[in-house]
Amino acid sequence: MSSQHFITPVPRSVVPSAGTLTLTPATRVVPGPGAESVAVRFAAWLRAGTGWEVPLAGDTGPAITFTLDPSVDGGEAYTLTVNDDGVRLAAAHPAGLFHAASSLRQLLPAALEKGHADAPSGTIDVGHVHVEDAPRFAYRGIMLDVARSYYPMDEIRRLIDVMTRFKYNVLHLHLADDQSWRVELDTPEDNPTGIDFTELARIGKDGAVNREGWGTGPGRTGYYTQDDYRLIVEYAAERFVTVVPEFDVPGHVNAVLAAIPQLNPDGVATSPNATGEVGFSTLYNDNPLTRPFVAEVFRQLAALTPGPYLHLGGDEALVTSKEDFIAMVGDFAASVAATGKTVMGWNEYAQAELPAGAVIQYWDGDLEPTLRQVRDNGARVVMSPGKGSYLDQKYVESDPIGLKWAAMGDWDLHYGWDPVRDGLAEQDVLGVEAPLWSETIRSLDEAHWLIYPRAIAVAETAWSGAEAKDPASFAVRLGALGERLVALDVTFRPSPGIAWNARPRDVFAAGAVTGTMDA
Template sequence: MKLVKILLLFIALAAIGCAKKENPSFTKDDLVLIPQPKSLKFNNGSFEVTKSTKIIIPQDSLASVSSILNDLFKKAAGFELETSTEVTSENSIQLKINSEIAKEAYELKVTSENVILEANSKLGFVYGLETIRQLLPKEIESASKISNIGWYIPNVEISDAPQYSYRGNMLDVSRHFFGKDYIKKHIDRLAFLKLNTFHFHLVDDQGWRIEIKKYPKLTEVGGFRVDQEDSHWNARTKNDPDAEATFGGFYTQEDIKEIVAYAQEKGIRVIPEIEMPAHVMSAIAAYPWLSCTGEPIAVPSGGVWPITDIYCAGKESTFEFLEEVLTEVMELFPGEYMHVGGDEATKTNWKTCPDCQRRIKEEGLADADELQSYFMKRIEKFLNENNRTLIGWDEILEGGLPEEATVMSWRGFEGGWEASKEGHDVIMTPTSHLYFDYYQGSPDHEPVAFNAFTPLERVYEFRPVLDSMSAEQKKHVLGGQANLWAEYVPTEEHSEYMLFPRLAALAEVVWSPEEQLGWEDFSVRIRKMMDRFEMMGINYAKSAYAIQPESDIDLETGEITIKLKSEFPNTEIRYALNEEELTAESSVYESEIKVDTDTKIKAAVFSNAKVMGPVMDKTFQFHKAVAKPVTYKYPYNQSYASTGETALVNVLKGSKYFKDGRWQGWIGNPAIVTIDLEETTTVSEVVVGSLEEQGTGIYFPQHLKVEVSKDGKSFKEVASLKREYQTNPGAKIENFELKFETQENIQFVRVSIEPLAKTPNGGGAWLFLDEIQVK
């Protein structure tokens, strides 16, 4: 009997040992999906992908989509999944055609036995597989084999479809050329985020990037410029047409075919942009007869404004050239759309060109604006005859919109609103939200960018449709697109930095249902997604982690209160004062920091004892005028009021971004500021902080003067400084020091700051100040 019991116990233990192990379960907090799907349900358990797992496809034409997973597994897991059309129910990832599902939609069900992905198109299967990719551990993105990891997919049920049909990104490869391999890598990343359109900006003043067989000089001459990369974009000199041009590159027609075919496999349509009538100096450099004057010019190496070297709209040879170019381009890009630019054409030459004036007269046009409308309508007619739809920037509205054109609204939402009212399709790409050549963090710790600000949260706030649109107008809004212009983007790594993570924010707002969108939830998921970006080798920006200091003054005590925050909510901020080292053990920021003397503050966002973004390192310099009463002879401009009457004595300095809320601005008047020190004080110096950003009309002062008084009535001059105008292409901050010959015992300080009398263009100059220090 005892032997029987022992035997039964042995059998029971053996059965337990042989039982199939339970796969782990997951929760929403464990996973990161961007864009978030339309509906998501979590179930217990998970499916494990092993080297014996099969991908089952319904037809051979879908075999290529298996590479979305297999390319990853080959590198990260060291095995490739067998692809078969033979149905097997267990240990498989099954792709099934479901004719009831919309074109870009998919349904995904994961159980511990198998994964079933249903869709009605190749696009749907691509998006579903990209979702499976994001459900797998982030290590699946590794470029080398990883051992001791289970490749688990959580048991979920997902039903998903996009909100908008156009979900795009534009890369400018004219200002700086990026090679074919980077373009293909970028296409992969668009697909990863379920974006479906790559807008390929192939032509601009600074480079022609696509081979045209009939006009070889377009790339031989137009594809290269004189190398001035060591100078700021807007400080580069005009090139001699005979100077050696070595900087640039172009895509052969074979390169273009390869890129387009690659994009099609990933579910990405490629829309080429062949600019006209402006942004074409590269073409005119190759063939001067395309302009009104016929004079030789060089491909410019940097910024050009205004853009007057444009195609001649009066010559028939211009249209013959463009039709022949577009014919070759259409053979390479089979899609519906052709982008032809249409923006920023300064028509100075058209107004004096005999050919253009003859055209205006013969066609019964009112002026040069209508001539541009004629130009675009004629190109549209040619494209329509070849079954293509013209897309243009919103300037094509001026003078009359081509009949079937689609408008890309970039100067805000207004162009899109107007075009949709006229019954035209619209793609929203406003500078306010979707220009990724703008700074995404403080210029104090960002690479040089266009001097405007588009942080991550601003991108996430983008919505393609406006409340003021009618129901019919809203139907014409196809979606949205982010643009990365490349004047300040010289490398692939820099390109990635400007695109990510902002591109993920756009991807979600054009895919996910609007009622599901929420910044706080997204900010949690994108922080986790950054870990995956790391594994993917993406040089993403950590700008949203940057510390943003704010200050308030207690006018009674002269005490400054410093507040610290980051763009991401609910972050762990640690800080150190003065000479303390900033470490994972430093003080946690929980409430305002009060200071009443010169104080250096170092601060950063931490997570798991690791610094997550840029370290703020600022010295808040106290001086004798801090929190003292200030009066103004001429009021500051209300558009640039900063914090009001305490702005110039609040210790907090401005950044190189003129809209950061820390600069006070004047135009048309000098800044004449009187500070009451409230008691007799020894003073020997005044320091005035000023900003210059000539591209936006902000200039350093021309003359500064300090006067002092004991009674506030009788003033005497104690220091002055004059400076000559200097060309400065970038943003620059300077502290102007006005030292007294002797110390003065006074109560009142009056500082007069004269702006530049007239800008080089003849307009008024802005004067921007952030602090007046009295020492």
């Protein structure tokens, strides 16, 4: 692959050929039937980046054609061809065209990302090439913890905009934890529990991690109204991203117990908790309100979420007896299934009886319960091992933010593992997810600094075939992305040893950091 044809994640096949296509101010975008939404979005990007008119019709000037072609095998697969006839993007599904457009953007000048005032003047040359590509795994996600520190709507949109450049297609939102509750729910008219569900956001919105030495000050507070959440889902769907909401049970529930006193054995609300400690809270198996409460929460989340998954957490329930854990999680999973959604959970929940086809997100610990669910129950696995996928870990000891319980490391740690291992077969793995926990993060700039470049490495692990991965090639392509990340205003950490072609602004300018984290 020549430097002018760098695409990341690396495609299945990139075949350059002699010749160059010149795009000019007369360049037009031609959407075929069913391809309009993707073509219009790309045309708007090219128009903003070049200042050209970029019409969606006409028969003169170079053409960039978007075509739905059922002969392209796979919903997210695509072909991209640049030759003297123009640029042709083809896929069987609009999602494939969207990924093709992401690849085409990487073949065009990075300055286009900033707007036409910074773009090269005149014409743009693109070398002839034919690309054939398809993802290794269907599920390629980033998890954002909005519970420990709140992210406003504009930051969620920016996060989606950048992650989709690297062909991520799932945004997992960790919506509640011991510190807070971040999404508005209604109290149903038929409400035999007597619980006021509006209290969850009213009280829980004010929580966040606020502990000396954790991050750069107190965590941010706030919540998403139902309309906010719908807008997030809609924005993501327009970019072929599925939103997965998580309500973590039976542990990580202190914010719930502080807002809904009836869920406590003594009927008294717990005190808000702003530490980053885990494992100290639980729902109660013998409380008759526990199950109907959880079922109603999942019913409302299912109604707000068109995607196929609901995540019930299930991790770090350290003060829940094993017997109670298995009983509650089995019933909670059945409540999710009753909504018509596929249940997801962290791998601890694999100890319980789960609906057939459940999804298990492996992050740490004993893999055997997960393998048993795969063998006996048709479960599929999303791989998120702490060492290699977690984005909240420090790069090095001296970093101003980040944790270090799993493994400190740079892009090579996140590149150098394979999701199919430890008794799993290729077909058992639904995909890969890179979690970002927010104990130490107080803005999207800080989040991006921890996410990039490591999430680009995870993206290639999730998208590209194992045989296509090459650390030396990736390192060169990574360095070539520096200018594009800067143009996108992404505050990445410039990894040592990489020949970056641009450097980001310093998100940790003097006075911005108030503490570091040792745990």
